[in-house]
Each structure stands twice: as C-alpha cells, then as structure tokens.
Amino acid sequence: MAASETDQSGPTMSMDVFRYEPDKDTEPRYQRYEVPYREDWVVLDALNHVKDQIDGTLSFRWSCRMGVCGSCGMMVNGEPKLTCAAFLRDYYPEPIRIDPLNYFPVIRDLIINIDDFLGKLNDVKAWLIPKEEKPVSEGEYRQSPAELAHYKQFSMCINCMLCYAACPVYGQKSEFIGPAGIALAQRYNLDSRDGAAEERHDAIFSDEGIWECTFVGDCTRVCPKNVDPAGAIQQAKVTATNDFFKSMLMPWGNK
Amino acid sequence: MSNDTPTKSKEYIRPMPANWWLTKRTYLLFMIRELTSVFVAAYAVFLLVLAIRRNDPEAFAALLSNPLLIALQVICLPMVVFHTVTWLNLTPKVLVVWRGEERVNPLLIAGAHYVAWAIISIVILSISCP
Amino acid sequence: MARSNEPIFWSLFSAGGVVAAFFLPITIVITGILVPAGWLSAEELRELVSHPLTRLYLFVLISLPMFHWAHRFRYAAVDLGFKKHAGLLPVACYGTAVLATVVAVWFLLPQSAAV
Numbered sequence: 001m002a003a004s005e006t007d008q009s010g011p012t013m014s015m016d017v018f019r020y021e022p023d024k025d026t027e028p029r030y031q032r033y034e035v036p037y038r039e040d041w042v043v044l045d046a047l048n049h050v051k052d053q054i055d056g057t058l059s060f061r062w063s064c065r066m067g068v069c070g071s072c073g074m075m076v077n078g079e080p081k082l083t084c085a086a087f088l089r090d091y092y093p094e095p096i097r098i099d100p101l102n103y104f105p106v107i108r109d110l111i112i113n114i115d116d117f118l119g120k121l122n123d124v125k126a127w128l129i130p131k132e133e134k135p136v137s138e139g140e141y142r143q144s145p146a147e148l149a150h151y152k153q154f155s156m157c158i159n160c161m162l163c164y165a166a167c168p169v170y171g172q173k174s175e176f177i178g179p180a181g182i183a184l185a186q187r188y189n190l191d192s193r194d195g196a197a198e199e200r201h202d203a204i205f206s207d208e209g210i211w212e213c214t215f216v217g218d219c220t221r222v223c224p225k226n227v228d229p230a231g232a233i234q235q236a237k238v239t240a241t242n243d244f245f246k247s248m249l250m251p252w253g254n255k
Numbered sequence: 256m257s258n259d260t261p262t263k264s265k266e267y268i269r270p271m272p273a274n275w276w277l278t279k280r281t282y283l284l285f286m287i288r289e290l291t292s293v294f295v296a297a298y299a300v301f302l303l304v305l306a307i308r309r310n311d312p313e314a315f316a317a318l319l320s321n322p323l324l325i326a327l328q329v330i331c332l333p334m335v336v337f338h339t340v341t342w343l344n345l346t347p348k349v350l351v352v353w354r355g356e357e358r359v360n361p362l363l364i365a366g367a368h369y370v371a372w373a374i375i376s377i378v379i380l381s382i383s384c385p
Numbered sequence: 386m387a388r389s390n391e392p393i394f395w396s397l398f399s400a401g402g403v404v405a406a407f408f409l410p411i412t413i414v415i416t417g418i419l420v421p422a423g424w425l426s427a428e429e430l431r432e433l434v435s436h437p438l439t440r441l442y443l444f445v446l447i448s449l450p451m452f453h454w455a456h457r458f459r460y461a462a463v464d465l466g467f468k469k470h471a472g473l474l475p476v477a478c479y480g481t482a483v484l485a486t487v488v489a490v491w492f493l494l495p496q497s498a499a500v
Binding site for chain 2: 401403407409419421429430434443446447450457464488
C-alpha cells in the first residue's frame with residue numbers, strides 16, 4: 001500500500017472529511033485534505049495516508065481492509081460504503097466527502113456508537129440455539145446442502161451496518177430492529193439445526209421489528225455481501241402473517 | 256465500551272432532515288412508489304361513484320364523458336401502471352420458491368406475474384368489449 | 386416486545402396491492418380511454434356494470450385497493466415524520482377505507498340500491 005512515500009509530484013485528490021472532536025468542538029466541521037491519487041487506492045488508503053502523513057488526529061475504524069470484517073463503513077459522497085472497497089478512481093477527479101455512517105450517534109470524527117446495533121443482536125438472539133443439545137461425543141449436527149441453502153445468503157452478513165445507514169425508517173426511529181438484525185434472526189430461524197424460531201419471533205414480529213419496514217429496499221442495494229435484508233424482512237412478514245392467521249383460526253395448534 | 260459512557264453526553268446526533276426523501280434518487284423513487292397509492296384510491300372512488308350511478312343512463316354517461324374526470328384518469332393510468340410494475344418486480348422478494356438447493360430464478364417469478372397481468376387484462380378487455 | 390396485530394392490516398394491504406396491480410390498469414383503459422374515445426359505448430358498459438358478477442368484481446376493485454391505499458399512505462406519512470399511532474392518522478386512513486367499503490356494500494351488492 002506504500003503509504004510511507006509522500007508522493008508530492010503525482011496527481012492529487014481532495015477529500016472533505018467530517019471532523020468532530022468532542023473535547024474541542026461543540027459542532028462538527030469538514031476538513032479538506034489533499035491526498036495522492038493512485039489508481040489502485042481505496043478510500044481507506046487515502047484515510048490512512050492522512051492519518052500517517054498529514055493529520056494524526058483523524059480517527060476512524062478499520063481492520064481487514066479486504067471487505068470481510070465490516071469495520072470500515074462510512075458515507076462516501078452520501079452513500080454508505082466499505083471504505084476498503086470504494087476505489088478513488090471511481091470518484092477522481094472530483095472531491096469526495098467522507099462522513100460517519102448515517103443515523104448513528106458520532107463519538108468522534110468518523111467513529112459512530114454501535115451499541116444500539118450490538119444490543120439488537122442480543123434481542124434477536126443472533127446465535128444458534130440447537131433444537132436438541134447433544135454432547136460432542138454424539139457427533140455432529142447433520143445438515144444437507146439444501147438445508148444449508150435456505151439460510152446461507154443471510155449468513156453472509158458481516159455486521160458492517162451499511163444497511164442501517166441506508167434505512168430511512170431506522171433514521172426516523174432507532175427502536176426499529178433494522179435490516180441486519182432481522183436478516184440475522186432469519187439466518188438462525190431458517191437454520192435446520194436451530195430450535196428457537198418462536199423466541200426470535202417474539203422479538204422480530206413486534207411493532208419495532210418487521211412491521212416498521214416499508215420496503216424502501218435501499219438496505220439490499222448497499223449491502224456489500226448481497227445478504228438482501230429487505231428480502232429477509234418481507235419473507236418474515238409472510239411467515240408472521242401465516243402464523244397469525246393460523247393461530248387465530250386454529251387456536252388449538254401447538255403454540 | 257458499552258458500560259463506559261462518560262463521553263455519551265458529548266456524542267453528536269445528526270438530525271434527520273425533513274426532506275430526507277429528496278436527498279437520494281432511490282429515496283425519491285420510493286416515495287413516488289408509495290404515493291401511487293393515492294392515485295389507486297382516487298380511481299377506486301371514481302369506480303364507486305360510477306357503479307352507484309349505474310341505474311341512471313344519463314348520469315352514467317355524463318361521468319364517463321366529463322373532461323375533468325377523463326383528465327384525472329389519464330393521470331391515474333401511468334401512476335397505477337407504475338404501481339403495477341414496481342409491485343410485480345418485488346414479488347420475487349416475497350415469494351421465494353425452492354427446488355432442492357436452488358432458488359427458482361427471481362426473473363421467472365416476476366415474469367410469471369407479468370404474464371398473468373397480460374392474460375388478466377386481455378380477459379377483462381374481452382368481457383367488456385364483446 | 387409483543388407480537389403485533391399488524392398482519393391484519395398487512396394482509397389487506399397486500400391483497401389490495403395485488404388487485405390494484407392486476408386489474409386497475411385495464412379498467413382505467415376501459416373507462417378513461419375506450420369509452421371517451423368512442424370505442425366502447427357508455428351504454429354497453431352500463432349494462433355490464435348492472436350484472437351481479439360485475440358488481441361483485443367492482444366491489445373487490447374498490448374495497449381492497451382502498452385498504453391498500455390506507456396502509457401505504459399511513460406508513461408514508463410515518464416515513465415523513467408522523468408518529469405511527471398519532472391518534473387521527475390510522476383512524477383517518479383505515480376509517481376512510483372502511484367507509485368506502487360500507488358504501489360499496491350498500492350500493493353495489495343489492496340489485497336495485499343504485500341512486
């Protein structure tokens with residue numbers, strides 16, 4: 001990534017970066033940085049160049065720099081993006097604007113408070129709760145390729161929260177469980193090894209769950225892993241509706 | 256970190272602008288899609304009035320030749336068609352059909368709905384115009 | 386977090402959306418283009434409308450799309466900043482749809498109730 005060379009001679013590009021230092025600022029501001037333009041650089045490279053060579057006070061999250069950890073999500077020209085996957089060449093020569101992910105509180109600079117999302121992972125019990133617990137000595141839980149296929153798409157979620165930054169419903173009402181939360185609930189509900197769908201339904205079939213969603217669909221559009229959270233939510237609405245009428249018309253059913 | 260909130264009061268909350276739906280093309284298209292429901296309702300009301308007047312030949316014909324009502328319907332038509340197209344295009348998101356390990360191609364699901372729309376329209380047309 | 390009653394409204398919204406999507410465009414073509422342009426006479430259409438099956442069909446075409454509008458319009462208002470349970474909003478929306486349905490039942494389903 002050669003961020004150690006300060007390339008003064010080549011082409012450059014302007015970045016207007018959202019700055020907010022809570023010990024100094026009461027209001028955020030934008031700071032413009034001129035960064036080298038390299039065809040193979042992504043926005044994250046440019047941000048790291050700023051931090052290493054220009055302004056060490058700029059703070060932002062990143063980790064794997066290859067689109068699997070979900071840490072580096074930010075708004076690039078108003079669109080939620082993984083900055084490790086947003087190439088400078090797609091914006092050059094226009095200046096780009098970097099903001100923290102929309103609809104989250106800003107702790108400092110480009111760093112957002114993600115507690116709300118993490119709490120929701122708890123609320124939807126985003127982990128496997130096997131139908132039957134069995135000790136390791138009894139062998140593996142078996143699953144056919146077809147059973148895997150049913151939830152595989154939703155399992156690709158890397159918790160990057162770009163979908164929340166695209167969802168105007170979440171922007172209006174942060175109680176909304178949100179796209180990734182519901183997609184992850186479905187990931188486990190549809191997993192043949194799991195037995196806790198009823199418990200998760202109490203969380204997601206609520207007014208703060210799937211019913212807040214008005215199917216804007218932007219969450220699916222911005223998702224870097226093609227999870228299709230909008231699809232997960234609509235399918236959950238169908239399930240919830242079927243369950244509702246079944247329990248109304250056949251109350252003796254096993255509920 | 257979640258238990259340690261001395262800086263929470265200094266967090267900056269960005270207000271959501273009232274015109275958020277004008278800030279992005281996808282948001283605007285969404286809002287237009289939702290507002291097609293107004294034109295759906297408007298035409299439904301027109302149908303209701305028309306059907307109520309069915310036993311008065313003059314009133315019935317007058318409703319159908321009223322220029323203002325014709326203009327309203329001409330505006331309703333593209334809006335209702337936009338509703339149909341956006342609705343049919345979203346059917347694969349709601350109707351997921353599995354064949355073993357593979358999902359039936361979403362284009363087939365949407366396509367089947369378009370075919371149904373064409374057939375239904377032809378049937379209604381032929382019933383109305385013998 | 387309790388399970389919601391929303392499925393009732395969502396089902397009506399979905400049914401109305403399907404009916405509106407499949408049946409409304411051609412119906413608008415008939416009443417808004419074919420008749421005014423003279424390709425179908427108003428009188429022929431009127432006789433068709435009097436038929437009990439047509440009246441039933443029209444009842445479905447009126448009532449369900451109104452519930453579709455009610456649900457969608459209510460949530461569009463919420464997306465624009467209204468509170469979901471802001472007293473008058475759901476009542477105004479679903480109430481209008483119920484009213485249209487009641488009027489449709491009263492005037493459409495019996496043979497001679499037309500004005």
